[in-house]
Amino acid sequence: MIKVAIVGAAGRMGQALARCTKLMPQLQLVAAVEAASSPLCGKDIGLIAGIGENGILITSDIVAAVKAADVLIDFSFHENVPVTLKQAVEHKKAVVIGTTGLNPEERDVVDQAAKVIPIVSAPNMSLGVNLLFALVEQAGKALGLDYDVEITEAHHRFKKDAPSGTALRLGEKVAHGRKQNFRDVAIYGREGLGSERPRGQIGIHALRAADIIGDHTVLFATEGERVEISHRATSRDAFAKGALHAGSWLVTQKPGLYDMQDVLGLR
Secondary structure, X not given: OEEEEEEOOOOHHHHHHHHHHOOOOOEEEEEEEOOOOOOOOOOEHHHHHOOOOOOOEEEOOHHHHHHHOOEEEXXXXXXXXXXXXXXXXXXXXXXXXXXXXXXXXXXXXXXXXOOOOEEEEOOOOOHHHHHHHHHHHHHHHHHHHHOXXXXXXXXXXXXXXOOOHHHHHHHHHHHHHOOOOHHHHEEEOOOOOOOOOOOOOEEEEEEEOXXXXXXXXXXXXXXXXXXXXXXXXXXXXXXXXXXXXXXXXXXXXXXXXXXXXXXXXXX
């Protein structure tokens, strides 16, 4: 039995993780962590997640959660990730990071922690999206610079970061397939008058509306034809199940930084 602690337990993804843990017999939820300021601290995570009382109270005590768990799954906020990793490193526990929007300093903390503990960090934990990463890289390699690439993503109005981490990773995969440096060719939205679209550019556009869970489309277009590769999530359970699958895989791995391509054997 693998013992799991959820960090960011009161959020939408935290609740989905709690629900899906119950569906996976090899996993046992042992802790649910949230910020001390959360009004849900002290509440039963099972009741909050809609699966019935399970005796696991939401707490701000990250130290106790780390000690109780084999693996932590963090879907909190980017500023909190270094806090989770500090405790995980101290107690040598595996961590799955689904939190997006990490700044360069926070990414450096992840890199340093991965020298001591196994970490899976991915902008999207869905199995389908990670297949999409592989497909768009192959398409970029096959179609080359003669095809314009535009990436669109849509999420709910409450999402704080834009563009999504998934959209950025899609751009990186296309660029890698075309042997480009993504940072050199990426453009984020367009407005006003300017020159015509340069060859090799990768456009990224973010939409925020209502309760959209997550839509991503990569468009490859040239004179006379278009190829579109899309993924649409209809439930957060897709991300939760992927993250829990990653946690199950991670506890037997050596220290290092992994992503879902490693988990799924797609590398």
